[in-house]
Amino acid sequence: MDGRASAPAAGTVLNALACGKGxxxxxxxxxxxxxxxxxxGTVAGEIADAPDADxxxxxxxxxxxxxEYGDGDLSGGSVRTDSEVPMAAGLKSSSAAANATVLATLDALGIAEEVPREAACRLGVEAARDAGVTVTGAFDDASASMLGGVTVTDNRTDxxxxxxxxxxxxxxxxxxxxxxxxxxxxxxxxxxxPVAELVADLALEGRYAEAMTVNGFAFCAALEFPADPMLSALPDAAGVSLSGTGPSFVAVGEREALAGVRDRWNELEGTTWLTxxxxxxGRTR
Incomplete structure (x- = not known):
């Protein structure tokens, strides 16, 4: 029995490491x-283009x-992930991989449409905790990837x-x-x-762009990343932040204004893309 699914990457409005809310x-x-x-009885994993990856x-x-959902007859198998999302870049590659894998497994079981997306997301979060790839459990990142749009969460209680x-x-x-x-x-x-709590309040008021900018400056200081990319994006971008624990930065706003930011970010070493x-x-297919 086989299944296939995908889940998107995500950018940060609020990093949950400071106060548990994300x-x-x-x-x-x-x-x-x-x-x-x-x-x-065993599961073998493979990550495309990264044969040595965990x-x-x-x-x-x-x-x-x-x-959680198997009937006991199926006890193992194999899983392979292919990704457009760079690993360890702050763009929630682990959450996207976990969500896609859970949905693909449910698809193989023939029950992907029967399981609520939030419940599927929580399975991936627990797996991430098992694997030690996250400090907070990353329910904020995982929920955004699984549900789409923007989410605000309390990662202490999921x-x-x-x-x-x-x-x-x-x-x-x-x-x-x-x-x-x-x-x-x-x-x-x-x-x-205290700054993170302020960011959470802004996010819960729907002031996401302002929230992410405050988050970005605070976490650049806490995680010792330069804030120069943020300064070069303002005031053209409506909001800009260090994404996750870095090193990527994300900016949101009008496409024409972001094109100007892209020109400045293109002068930096690395990869810049507009999306x-x-x-x-997350979706099965």
Missing amino acids: SAFAIDAETTATVELDDS TELIERCVERALA ELLAHEDVSWDVLVWTPPETAYSADADVSRCERIA TTRNDG
Whole structure:
């Protein structure tokens, strides 16, 4: 039995490391997972174009989905992910991979449309905790990827505080270096908790662009990233932030204005691309 699904990447409005609350929005770049199930009792994972990458996350996603929704006859299999999303770049590649893998497993079981998307998302979050690829559980990132649009969450309780569709143009700049969220200095981030609470309030008021800019300056300081990319994006961008624990930056606003920001970010080393938000989230196909 086989299944196939995809889930989008996401950008940050609020990083949850400081106060436990987070917010993210889905962007139009995705990870696709293909799952084949059997009765072997073990799951083998493969990440396209990264033969040495750790596959524990996607393997745990298959295992958790089978444990929750399988009938016992299918106990193992294989999973392969292909992605447009750079790994360890702050663009929620792990959440996209987890969501796509869970949905592909449910597709292989023939029940993808029967399982609520929030429930499927929580399976991936638990698998991420099992695999140690996240500090917070990343329910904010995972919910944005799975549900689409923008979400606000409390990652301490995995509570969805807000969710709505958005239609934004999005500019992304990803420098050559990588940064793994599990390696972030949590103690430094916790020092800016009062600022993060302010960002959460802004997000819950629907003031996402302002929220992400405040988040960006605060977390550039906490995680020791230069704020120069943010300064070069303002005031043309409606909002701009370090995404996740970096190193990527994301900006939202009018496409024409973001084109000017793109010209300036193109002078930096790395990759710059202009895209849009996604409101459909994870999907089987």
